[in-house]
Amino acid sequence: MKTIDQITMFHMAVSDIDKAKAFYADTLGFNVTNEKAYGGKHWVSLELPGGGASINLTTEHEHMKPGAMKLYLSSPDVEAAYRELIAKGVKPNHKPTDGWGNWPGFQGTKGKWFDFNDPDGNQWLIVPK
Numbered sequence: 001m002k003t004i005d006q007i008t009m010f011h012m013a014v015s016d017i018d019k020a021k022a023f024y025a026d027t028l029g030f031n032v033t034n035e036k037a038y039g040g041k042h043w044v045s046l047e048l049p050g051g052g053a054s055i056n057l058t059t060e061h062e063h064m065k066p067g068a069m070k071l072y073l074s075s076p077d078v079e080a081a082y083r084e085l086i087a088k089g090v091k092p093n094h095k096p097t098d099g100w101g102n103w104p105g106f107q108g109t110k111g112k113w114f115d116f117n118d119p120d121g122n123q124w125l126i127v128p129k
Contacts, residue, residue, distance in 0.1 A: 009045070009054035012122065013064040017042045019119050020057045027088045028073075030055065048073075067121030074129040078112045081126050085116065092116045 014020035021044045024030040030046035033054065043058040075081040078096050085092065096112035111128035118124060 007053040009056055011043075011056045011058050011060075011064070012069055013061050013066045014057045014059065014120050015066045016119065017044060017057060017059050020044075021046075023119055024055065024057070027085070027090060069122040070125070071122065072125045072127055075126050076129045078114065078126055078128055082114055085126075090116050 012020075021032065021035075024046050025032055030048055032044060032046055034045040036043055041058070041060045043056050043060070045054050045056050047054045082092060082096050092114050093116055094114055096114045098112055113125055113127045115123055115125045
């Protein structure tokens with residue numbers, strides 16, 4: 001029996017909470033599930049419509065700096081995701097490229113992938129489902 005079976009949430013430091021919230025909700029399609037300001041700090045919880053781990057955007061930077069994360073999202077149609085994000089103003093770092101699944105540790109699913117950066121510089125990869 002596995003005692004740990006999924007990632008539930010993670011925190012991401014951001015420099016501008018309103019800009020980050022708009023990017024994740026309006027551009028990437030995350031749903032805002034909670035928001036709170038406290039003691040001069042602010043956080044916003046979001047998750048994708050399909051469920052999975054929650055992302056907590058935070059202005060609390062004592063333990064992490066904005067722009068230091070590399071994250072992966074999966075899509076059943078990477079090229080359609082690429083076109084959709086371009087239409088929403090995202091500037092991908094390159095066109096969908098063959099070779100996903102050839103990197104050490106990522107064997108299995110094969111196909112095209114691309115990446116882009118959020119307003120703080122965090123790198124997001126869109127990979128095949």
